[in-house]
Amino acid sequence: MSYDAVIVDNDGVLTKPTPTNVHRAAVRAAFSEFGVEPTTEGVDGVVHGSLTHVRRVCEVHGVDYEEFWPRHEANAAAAQAAAIERGEKTLYDDVSALVDLDRTLALVSNNQHETVETILEAFELDSLFEVAYGRDPTVEGYRNRKPSPHYLERAIDELDAERVLYVGDSNVDVLAASRAGADSAFVRRPHREDYRLAGDPTYEVQSLADVASLC
Known part of the structure; x- marks a missing residue:
C-alpha cells in the first residue's frame, strides 16, 4: 500500500x-x-x-x-x-534505511518528550522527522501513553495524513495504531525474539529496511 x-x-x-x-x-x-x-x-x-x-x-x-x-x-x-x-543507548544500524525513504516521517514514543528531543539531537535526526512526540512529564501525560492513541492521533492530525503506517515493537504499538486508524508494522528485533503478539499487525518485519520496502 x-x-x-x-x-x-x-x-x-x-x-x-x-x-x-x-x-x-x-x-x-x-x-x-x-x-x-x-x-x-x-x-x-x-x-x-x-x-x-x-x-x-x-x-x-x-x-x-x-x-x-x-x-x-x-x-x-x-x-x-x-x-x-556513555554509549549505553544507541541507534540501530538500519535507521539509515529511513533516510532515503520518500515519505513523510514522524516519531511517536512512550518515552519522555525531553528524551525524544535528546535522541534527535544526539544522533542528528532532527531533520529526518517532520513531527516528533514523546509523553508530557505529567501524570496525565503518562496516562496518555500507548496503547492510548492520544499522541499518535496528534501526530497524524498535524501531518494531515490519511494513509499512515505506524512502526513499533510491542503490543501497545499495534493496538495504538489500530485505535488511531493506522496500519501497523511490528519489528521483531532480537529482544523480541520470543515475544507473543496479542493481535495481528498489518505486517511483521525484521528490520527498518523491510519497512522501507513496504512503501
Missing part, C-alpha cells in the same frame, strides 16, 4: 531499549529528592508498573505521587541522556 506518512516508535525501533539499571537509577534519584530510599521492590514497581503501582509505592513512603512524578520524569530524561553520552 502507498502511505502518506510513516510514523515510528523510538525505543526498540530507532534506539536500543534503555537498560533497566538506568531506569532504576532515575527512580532512586527522584525519591532521594524527597529524602526517601525505596526498596528494590518499590523501585521496580515504579519502573515496570502502572500509575496504580506508582501511587502505592509513593503512599508507602509518604510521598505525594503527583509531586513525585514530574521529578521522576526529569530524572529519567537526565539518566537516559547520560546513557546516550
Whole structure:
C-alpha cells in the first residue's frame, strides 16, 4: 500500500531499549529528592508498573505521587541522556534505511518528550522527522501513553495524513495504531525474539529496511 506518512516508535525501533539499571537509577534519584530510599521492590514497581503501582509505592513512603512524578520524569530524561553520552543507548544500524525513504516521517514514543528531543539531537535526526512526540512529564501525560492513541492521533492530525503506517515493537504499538486508524508494522528485533503478539499487525518485519520496502 502507498502511505502518506510513516510514523515510528523510538525505543526498540530507532534506539536500543534503555537498560533497566538506568531506569532504576532515575527512580532512586527522584525519591532521594524527597529524602526517601525505596526498596528494590518499590523501585521496580515504579519502573515496570502502572500509575496504580506508582501511587502505592509513593503512599508507602509518604510521598505525594503527583509531586513525585514530574521529578521522576526529569530524572529519567537526565539518566537516559547520560546513557546516550556513555554509549549505553544507541541507534540501530538500519535507521539509515529511513533516510532515503520518500515519505513523510514522524516519531511517536512512550518515552519522555525531553528524551525524544535528546535522541534527535544526539544522533542528528532532527531533520529526518517532520513531527516528533514523546509523553508530557505529567501524570496525565503518562496516562496518555500507548496503547492510548492520544499522541499518535496528534501526530497524524498535524501531518494531515490519511494513509499512515505506524512502526513499533510491542503490543501497545499495534493496538495504538489500530485505535488511531493506522496500519501497523511490528519489528521483531532480537529482544523480541520470543515475544507473543496479542493481535495481528498489518505486517511483521525484521528490520527498518523491510519497512522501507513496504512503501
